[in-house]
Amino acid sequence: MGTHSRADRAYDIVLFGATGFVGELTAEYLAEHAPEGLRWALAGRSAEKLAALRERLPGGEGIGVLRADVSDPASLRELARQARVVATTVGPYITYGEELVAACADEGTDYLDLTGEPEFVDLMFVRHDARARETGARIVHAAGFDSIPHDLGAYFTVRQLPEDVPITVDGFVRASGMFSGGTFNSALTGFSRARQTAAAARDRKRHEPRTVGRRAYAPVSAPRFAKEVGAWALPLPTIDAQVVQRSARALQRYGPDFRYRH
Numbered sequence: 001m002g003t004h005s006r007a008d009r010a011y012d013i014v015l016f017g018a019t020g021f022v023g024e025l026t027a028e029y030l031a032e033h034a035p036e037g038l039r040w041a042l043a044g045r046s047a048e049k050l051a052a053l054r055e056r057l058p059g060g061e062g063i064g065v066l067r068a069d070v071s072d073p074a075s076l077r078e079l080a081r082q083a084r085v086v087a088t089t090v091g092p093y094i095t096y097g098e099e100l101v102a103a104c105a106d107e108g109t110d111y112l113d114l115t116g117e118p119e120f121v122d123l124m125f126v127r128h129d130a131r132a133r134e135t136g137a138r139i140v141h142a143a144g145f146d147s148i149p150h151d152l153g154a155y156f157t158v159r160q161l162p163e164d165v166p167i168t169v170d171g172f173v174r175a176s177g178m179f180s181g182g183t184f185n186s187a188l189t190g191f192s193r194a195r196q197t198a199a200a201a202r203d204r205k206r207h208e209p210r211t212v213g214r215r216a217y218a219p220v221s222a223p224r225f226a227k228e229v230g231a232w233a234l235p236l237p238t239i240d241a242q243v244v245q246r247s248a249r250a251l252q253r254y255g256p257d258f259r260y261r262h
Helices: 021-033 047-056 073-082 098-107 118-135 148-159 181-191 194-207 240-250
Strands: 011-016 040-044 064-067 083-088 110-113 167-170 215-217 224-226 231-233 257-261
Touching: 011 021, 011 064, 011 073, 021 040, 040 047, 047 064, 064 073, 073 083, 073 098, 083 098, 098 110, 098 118, 118 194, 148 167, 148 240, 215 240, 240 257
Parallel strands: 011 040, 011 083, 040 064, 083 110, 167 257, 215 257
Antiparallel strands: 224 231
């Protein structure tokens, strides 16, 4: 466990990056839906913006404010010490994310992010998984549109099917809406780092335990006309298929031979 036990933490949840686009949406949701008695705080680099956001939120007088900056590792350590769970919306994560993961891993603080960046996820596993296991910290990536709908959708589907048989699932995604600036920036960063992403994936494969007696894989398929949905299906180059594959490797319910295409 980290230097402070979970029972001594000042806050149940700290939302880091609260004044950004997604951060504000998350703060508004928490303010409206948090259970009674939840101790939570807004965190970011601008105390003035945090205070202004708190004033706009219902019940804002009961919400804490913490100043922390990705360029100041000590501030991130202090943030992690005060929280049972840290949720962060500060990306691109490959640029701004590692110091907070390291702080949470060291302090035994659970961590959530919204990343869709495979390189970041793989690097964090290699560099910080062992320490997180020592302290009891749970490091959870891709806890937003990447990749909860797809991961839970695949799991729901599998649970409707027979057990202990080979299973093939094709996931079709259709969405509308605009990218936030942060999402667009993360996407551009990812496309510019194809070589580094591939290297991180190989490194993780060397460190990750192998699945024994079962297999789960997520091949990239070719474009095709999918009769089952009456439309052309193109392979979606996001992290979601990798997340589904890792869930399938972790849970016996996916059967002895599981394939997922996204």
